[in-house]
Amino acid sequence: xxxxxxxxxxxxxxxxxxxxxxxxxxxxxxxxxxxxxxxxxxxxxxxxxxxxxxxxxxxxxxxxxxxxxxxxxxxxxxxxxxxxxxxxxxxxxxxxxxxxxxxxxxxxxxxxxxxxxxxxxxxxxxxxxxxxxxxxxxxxxxxxxxxxxxxxxxxxxxxxxxxxxxxxxxxxxxxxxxxxxxxxxxxxxxxxxxxxxxxxxxxxxxxxxxxxxxxxxxxxxxxxxxxxxxxxxxxxxxxxxxxxxxxxxxxxxxxxxxxxxxxxxxxxxxx
Amino acid sequence: xxxxxxxxxxxxxxxxxxxxxxxxxxxxxxxxxxxxxxxxxxxxxxxxxxxxxxxxxxxxxxxxxxxxxxxxxxxxxxxxxxxxxxxxxxxxxxxxxxxxxxxxxxxxxxxxxxxxxxxxxxxxxxxxxxxxxxxxxxxxxxxxxxxxxxxxxxxxxxxxxxxxxxxxxxxxxxxxxxxxxxxxxxxxxxxxxxxxxxxxxxxxxxxxxxxxxxxxxxxxxxxxxxxxxxxxxxxxxxxxxxxxxxxxxxxxxxxxxxxxxxxxxxxxxxxxxxxxxxxxxxxxxxxxxxxxxxxxxxxxxxxxxxxxxxxxxxxxxxxxxxxxxxxxxxxxxxxxxxxxxxxxxxxxxxxxxxxxxxxxxxxx
Numbered sequence: 001x002x003x004x005x006x007x008x009x010x011x012x013x014x015x016x017x018x019x020x021x022x023x024x025x026x027x028x029x030x031x032x033x034x035x036x037x038x039x040x041x042x043x044x045x046x047x048x049x050x051x052x053x054x055x056x057x058x059x060x061x062x063x064x065x066x067x068x069x070x071x072x073x074x075x076x077x078x079x080x081x082x083x084x085x086x087x088x089x090x091x092x093x094x095x096x097x098x099x100x101x102x103x104x105x106x107x108x109x110x111x112x113x114x115x116x117x118x119x120x121x122x123x124x125x126x127x128x129x130x131x132x133x134x135x136x137x138x139x140x141x142x143x144x145x146x147x148x149x150x151x152x153x154x155x156x157x158x159x160x161x162x163x164x165x166x167x168x169x170x171x172x173x174x175x176x177x178x179x180x181x182x183x184x185x186x187x188x189x190x191x192x193x194x195x196x197x198x199x200x201x202x203x204x205x206x207x208x209x210x211x212x213x214x215x216x217x218x219x220x221x222x223x224x225x226x227x228x229x230x231x232x233x234x235x236x237x238x239x240x241x242x243x244x245x246x247x248x249x250x251x252x253x254x255x256x257x258x259x260x261x262x263x264x265x266x267x268x269x270x271x
Numbered sequence: 272x273x274x275x276x277x278x279x280x281x282x283x284x285x286x287x288x289x290x291x292x293x294x295x296x297x298x299x300x301x302x303x304x305x306x307x308x309x310x311x312x313x314x315x316x317x318x319x320x321x322x323x324x325x326x327x328x329x330x331x332x333x334x335x336x337x338x339x340x341x342x343x344x345x346x347x348x349x350x351x352x353x354x355x356x357x358x359x360x361x362x363x364x365x366x367x368x369x370x371x372x373x374x375x376x377x378x379x380x381x382x383x384x385x386x387x388x389x390x391x392x393x394x395x396x397x398x399x400x401x402x403x404x405x406x407x408x409x410x411x412x413x414x415x416x417x418x419x420x421x422x423x424x425x426x427x428x429x430x431x432x433x434x435x436x437x438x439x440x441x442x443x444x445x446x447x448x449x450x451x452x453x454x455x456x457x458x459x460x461x462x463x464x465x466x467x468x469x470x471x472x473x474x475x476x477x478x479x480x481x482x483x484x485x486x487x488x489x490x491x492x493x494x495x496x497x498x499x500x501x502x503x504x505x506x507x508x509x510x511x512x513x514x515x516x517x518x519x520x521x522x523x524x525x526x527x528x529x530x531x532x533x534x535x536x537x538x539x540x541x542x543x544x545x546x547x548x549x550x551x552x553x554x555x556x557x558x559x560x561x562x563x564x565x566x567x568x569x570x571x572x573x574x575x576x577x578x579x580x581x582x583x584x585x586x587x588x589x590x591x592x593x594x595x596x597x598x599x600x601x602x603x604x605x606x607x608x609x610x611x612x613x614x615x616x617x618x619x620x621x622x623x624x625x626x627x628x629x630x631x632x633x634x635x
Binding site for chain 1: 464507
């Protein structure tokens with residue numbers, strides 16, 4: 001709709017970004033999304049870019065990053081693996097450098113753990129560790145590395161808007177679906193980390209929420225449930241629209257700080 | 272003083288030497304900084320993140336190995352990541368003292384440097400065989416990715432183990448524009464920021480592209496610090512103005528903050544928000560217009576950082592500070608201990624405010 005705006009933002013100086021960034025709802029956001037070359041992450045990147053926000057995204061595969069970066073005009077594609085500790089600051093540097101600051105971080109990249117899904121007793125330790133590295137430690141490290149940028153945006157802002165960290169979680173964090181042990185445990189920990197961080201960072205103008213987008217027709221879901229019927233699943237684009245609205249709402253300081261979502265909807269999960 | 276050789280930002284035993292406007296000296300644990308400061312103070316920090324500004328590679332024409340240390344830039348504009356000034360060394364790395372480093376091969380305009388995934392072209396010399404202007408090829412995103420992947424933090428031989436970015440990013444590191452860490456900010460953690468809030472001490476930031484602290488060459492070192500771009504947010508200027516109006520103190524966390532604030536204040540119309548390029552030198556002749564106190568690392572007499580302290584205190588008091596640091600066994604360099612120095616000619620309004628509130632600069 002406004003394909004030039006991200007580009008114009010990109011060539012704007014960091015100076016004008018910080019000085020004029022009044023954080024009105026209509027003012028473009030600076031937003032970073034992990035795991036954005038497919039599924040919900042890509043839908044979020046498209047949704048934010050379409051309304052003129054400045055978007056940086058992170059994914060592991062360089063070819064896919066290039067493809068998505070050229071498909072989403074003005075977006076900044078960053079190649080990196082959030083599960084790797086040693087690469088986190090390189091990712092953070094590229095995000096804050098490309099956007100000139102950061103208003104919203106969406107930790108969306110996720111790992112199922114064992115593929116195909118396995119009973120916990122059959123789960124290899126290494127697969128569990130991968131789920132924790134991607135779904136818990138990755139968001140912890142990246143949020144920590146970008147906290148300076150998020151808090152700086154809140155300090156420089158108009159006082160009516162908070163910076164926001166959105167951690168994408170799952171109803172598997174709440175409901176003990178057999179076969180979803182590594183994934184569910186890692187997402188439960190992510191949800192609790194979100195609550196604690198939200199309490200600790202509120203006074204610095206940074207809110208942290210966990211969001212469950214529901215069961216979506218994504219590559220991750222197809223991997224977990226190969227024989228599922230995509231027609232019964234939510235489209236990532238629809239989930240993205242809901243999350244964009246939630247982000248706009250949560251950034252308003254006047255909205256009471258919300259508890260991270262704890263969805264209890266139970267759905268059948270293949271084990 | 273002895274050098275701090277471990278890259279630990281907040282050692283449990285870090286110390287803080289405090290000098291008040293009257294020249295009185297006191298010793299504190301640095302973790303108690305928030306208690307040493309006074310309610311009403313405004314702490315201003317540099318929130319620049321540090322670039323991995325050391326790039327190894329080779330001169331394409333001769334194949335000679337080189338190390339490039341990015342040293343300066345004209346602005347911190349978002350996409351101004353192509354042209355840098357840089358100090359170039361020959362073979363070797365940080366393990367060799369900079370004073371002992373081999374010179375680079377002669378570099379002429381148009382010469383190409385291969386630096387990992389990055390390619391840079393020499394634009395021209397900058398008045399010294401080791402100091403050049405160079406220009407990277409590629410898009411801004413590609414240059415940032417190349418720096419992020421290939422660059423290493425600039426470091427010196429007194430720290431033996433190779434530094435990672437997390438060693439040099441402060442807890443509040445935001446925009447990656449500094450060439451060396453604004454290391455006075457190592458004192459900060461979120462617990463301290465909470466403590467400042469509880470004590471009614473303000474906190475604000477600016478972003479200043481701190482440059483190299485040393486090149487190993489006396490003639491080049493004499494030119495330091497090079498011009499450094501900075502950005503002063505409007506909310507920080509507002510906080511400074513209201514603090515000054517109350518007669519409370521502006522406490523700079525680091526010498527880069529002093530340089531930026533005093534440069535901004537010296538412009539026509541006084542301190543205003545926006546971008547600037549600090550070209551000022553701070554020392555004996557400086558008349559501080561903004562900063563009332565400085566929290567800084569400790570520095571050896573003779574260094575440019577040490578000279579800067581003369582803007583705050585007279586020679587006799589500074590000699591006593593140096594003596595106290597020496598006899599107290601304080602550690603120097605970026606991971607060392609700290610000093611809090613209040614300017615000796617504190618503004619009358621500040622002194623009046625202090626008396627009115629029966630405050631003391633040196634709580635027990």
